[in-house]
Amino acid sequence: MTKIKASIIGGSGYAGGELIRLLLFHPKVEIQQVTSRRYLNEPIGLVHPNLRGLSQLTFTSIDKLQPADVIFIALPNGNSMAIFSKVKPLARKIIDLGADFRLNQANLWQTWYRQEHQRPDLLTKFVYGLPEVNRQAIRQADWLACGGCEAMVSILTLYPVIKQGLIETDDIIIDAKMSSSQVGSQPSWSSHHPERSGVVRSYKPTGHRHTAEIEEQLSVFSHRQVKVSVSATSLDMVRGILVTIHTKPKRTLTDKDVWQAYRQVYSKEPFIRIIKQSRGLYRYPEPKILQGSNYCDIGFELDKHNNRLVLIGAIDNLMKGTAGTAVQSLNIMFGFDETLGLKFPGLHPV
């Protein structure tokens, strides 16, 4: 069986490392090249110690990239647009894991990312890479912009209840609990262990960048004008996101109404589980048991006291939130079984 050839630009970061791990075990993909400026010519195991002994790959320069079937770009925000014209001729399919092409509107990008967009012409040519809401477009896409981790778990959690018209779309509060791998592999004062350990740090009580992406996508998909308020709090964990989403029902809802909304939209999704148990310890979604898995677990609870609907979503930010969704999208783009290379279920206890 011939394998497709994939290369990764920016392979020394956390998203890049996760991509390498997934593709090394993917039965239909062969990694051709992985680039890194900082670790040029070093073995990948130097920065991704879990991969030691599994591959002879060393990091190469972006200038030495050869044509491939697909190229992943896993660079800090603002870099993809700068190198895009260089990468474009090398592969028919390009999957960008950064933020550069996630939004459709250049002015929105500039507002939230505080820099001018260098390639506004490309914005509408990239397909937003979230299979559960956009599978058809992904299938035909050449250029894909994977969503932001916090945005994707929020969109996945909200999409069915908005689509089915269960909640008010102008009063949505997303209280996101975040992990340290989301900031990337660059050390800083705020990531210094004695300062970062044990925190419950309100690093973005208002104005989180992913707001734009969530609103844009949910409005497109649901044909409604959606407004969300995102508050982000960093916890002492390396992987995982949990979003607690506070919403206002349009009418009096029952558990059954909400179950139906999710089932209608997600019943055939391989990576969505609705978690709402009356017994056991893991009655709602829990990011710790999703580490390494591609699941997005979703739960909910109705608050009769105040007529609220609380939604809960959890993912591994480096899997379903980044590299996992990227590989899932690759599977769709190349007509593979959508779950190839993504079956690891997560550990317990952990």
Added chain:
Amino acid sequence: MTKIKASIIGGSGYAGGELIRLLLFHPKVEIQQVTSRRYLNEPIGLVHPNLRGLSQLTFTSIDKLQPADVIFIALPNGNSMAIFSKVKPLARKIIDLGADFRLNQANLWQTWYRQEHQRPDLLTKFVYGLPEVNRQAIRQADWLACGGCEAMVSILTLYPVIKQGLIETDDIIIDAKMSSSQVGSQPSWSSHHPERSGVVRSYKPTGHRHTAEIEEQLSVFSHRQVKVSVSATSLDMVRGILVTIHTKPKRTLTDKDVWQAYRQVYSKEPFIRIIKQSRGLYRYPEPKILQGSNYCDIGFELDKHNNRLVLIGAIDNLMKGTAGTAVQSLNIMFGFDETLGLKFPGLHPV
């Protein structure tokens, strides 16, 4: 200088242990007796290892309690009301750290605690023990019911902005991040380390018991009908609470408006700090640096995008949330300097 004599009923739990620690170093209090059924006759250091070498106290039986100037009750919910008639003759001042006498209305208690209240006659005779909002009443109180930890930090964070009429009082969402010491010292499946470590566990997405207390107190103090929705998530930390409170301003607010509301109410409070910095790592309240301290740190951020006001409050649940406030109240009740025995500022880094 003569010291007052204090006894503690239920001294082997976490609240009891913290009380013992504080009173051992309190210059005007002498601990007379500490009771525990389970650890009868054992040295206190067996269960409170931080106190080894500091005291010769052993646990005694509640049946051997002698008259004292003040008696603290630190028992699981439902126990204080059962023993109150026995304790009442022994001390003029009684400070209850449990939930039994926190609410004024017996029917509310029964709704939220799911058992009948045995002493509804006493409910209005207990003063709610939160000095910042109730100092005058505490000064004259004989019987005090300390608030719940999650309730007190929420009340302290909300009180000034409600009092000054800045926010809508029927649309308040409290997203509480909780720690493991709040459930007490009794092991269970859910507290088993492999299951509890690393969690971001939505243990009470709706319907948290403290809702009743928060609503009752804020309505009394502010002369407004207040409704709150509490969502509680347990984190992998032993001490501390952070509440992220999502509120809707009544009108367009500026930072200055909010600062003023807090300053007006709290400018002379020894244990309240308003934390809102534009630089540094600890720009908002952070529970980890409050461990052992009696501070309630409060911060806020206005969300112009959606006209929201996000409030942030942090405490050590065993200090300001329980034993610290109890000692602060004792200081008020006996006319001592309010900060006596409560000056430890917390550690950094930690």
Added chain:
Amino acid sequence: MTKIKASIIGGSGYAGGELIRLLLFHPKVEIQQVTSRRYLNEPIGLVHPNLRGLSQLTFTSIDKLQPADVIFIALPNGNSMAIFSKVKPLARKIIDLGADFRLNQANLWQTWYRQEHQRPDLLTKFVYGLPEVNRQAIRQADWLACGGCEAMVSILTLYPVIKQGLIETDDIIIDAKMSSSQVGSQPSWSSHHPERSGVVRSYKPTGHRHTAEIEEQLSVFSHRQVKVSVSATSLDMVRGILVTIHTKPKRTLTDKDVWQAYRQVYSKEPFIRIIKQSRGLYRYPEPKILQGSNYCDIGFELDKHNNRLVLIGAIDNLMKGTAGTAVQSLNIMFGFDETLGLKFPGLHPV
């Protein structure tokens, strides 16, 4: 392709859960039955939340066990010997994950486990299940006793340097750093999160039970009388063991001597990596990146100052330390590729 049928006795514990996870994804094994007394008739996902949605299995009673190709026993120490005669007729191959049949000498067992051995007649009929030192015997074994997690990582780390005669065998100090999943799934005061979190707890400074197993196995394999002193310290982690082994070289050694000893013995082992790097963060074995993997990583450092050789070994106690080695042994016993179902490499960062 026909699959072999496997059943698991004691499937609700942590070792049992890990076995189920591995076998659910094993291409040549079908899980037939899983027993649990406590969770009879419950779905396996109630206690193993990572497996929700992956299987329709429910726990059954040991009394309803049907014949299978292989039966795993994952019960607390002392239980396997009690039920062995009942299990024996049901499968030709039996793999015990408990301690009952690990030692060859009944008196040793009684000394270290403080109870009489009920089936001393079976002790020499069980093969010790550590493929790297015992592969040939495993291939022909019907009954297998998997080693203890702490014992196996110690044996694997010491075996080559003892075999090659590099160190004194009567002066070996094993300083083991342990995790909370090793004590099993039963809650207790010592596993209560507020007490267990953040500990560096010397729970067994001397006299760890695995001493017997390490000494017995190393003496058998190396044809030398080996004596070890095990000190065990519990850390705030759920999975993983690191052993720091302090040894005394018989003669002046170079790095090359030690490398050679390991290479000679382990060069073809699929699950052993020698980790000794001069650069990077993960210069020595590190349990955190082994979570979910079947690797045993081994490193070393010579201390010229005092003529010491420090060896370092790391595993995931539930994988290479329990269920992973059990499945590796199953692969050997049934003639499968030894790495089947065991290829997950671990995560980074995590």
Added chain:
Amino acid sequence: MTKIKASIIGGSGYAGGELIRLLLFHPKVEIQQVTSRRYLNEPIGLVHPNLRGLSQLTFTSIDKLQPADVIFIALPNGNSMAIFSKVKPLARKIIDLGADFRLNQANLWQTWYRQEHQRPDLLTKFVYGLPEVNRQAIRQADWLACGGCEAMVSILTLYPVIKQGLIETDDIIIDAKMSSSQVGSQPSWSSHHPERSGVVRSYKPTGHRHTAEIEEQLSVFSHRQVKVSVSATSLDMVRGILVTIHTKPKRTLTDKDVWQAYRQVYSKEPFIRIIKQSRGLYRYPEPKILQGSNYCDIGFELDKHNNRLVLIGAIDNLMKGTAGTAVQSLNIMFGFDETLGLKFPGLHPV
């Protein structure tokens, strides 16, 4: 009552911050100036958030230092010797918290710190600041070199059993479990939270710098030639050290022999506790309950199986390991009660 004036050079690091905290609450000391190059003119609360609201101090320049009664130097290794001639005229008492003057022999310093010593002439003029073994000299000292954290807990744990001749002094293995605050406040790749969290990292399996200091001090104090092998492993904790020390008894020892050795030497020490309990969870020293306290807790266990004596010592590295011992020494140097400002007992649970 007049207070002495103290200044701190290097007040923005972790040791400096802890010193400030202790001195702010010390009844006989007033902080005069605190220097920091990086945070010049900033309020101390910017880097030490636990001190916000407690002091109006801002960081000043070392060039503006005024005469004081005592000056603390809390600078990275190699800096004290460079500035000493500048500091010397400003205060009669100088307490250095760095490594520059801890050793008596310049060649040893150069061997272990890999740089030439700039002021070998001063080495024997500094007194080693460990009150329990050196109180008399400290009382008369003008210049004090506080010991290293890992060295001091090792020395305190070993000193009595060596002094009483219980163990062989050429076969001592110190297996040290370390925390992240020991590396200081400078971020790096190795302190980056995703890499540092969850580690059991053998960062110095052999050749730890404190070896020299431990050997030199123990040899001086005990009049024996002592050799130690230090292995250091970093854990996921911010504060605290635990040393597990593996020693060889000279003769068959009983528990009583060891108890007596410790009692004889430490019975009147205010900050040493011998912890060896047969019941409870905290049967041996445990660093987590020492956070913020000045105790050094010491325990032991005899290994009859192999005739070993395992010693266990625990401290808070920033307290007894640095700032706490510095303040204890100041109390001795100025004739104050030795426990002034050092009475905080630590928290539980935490």
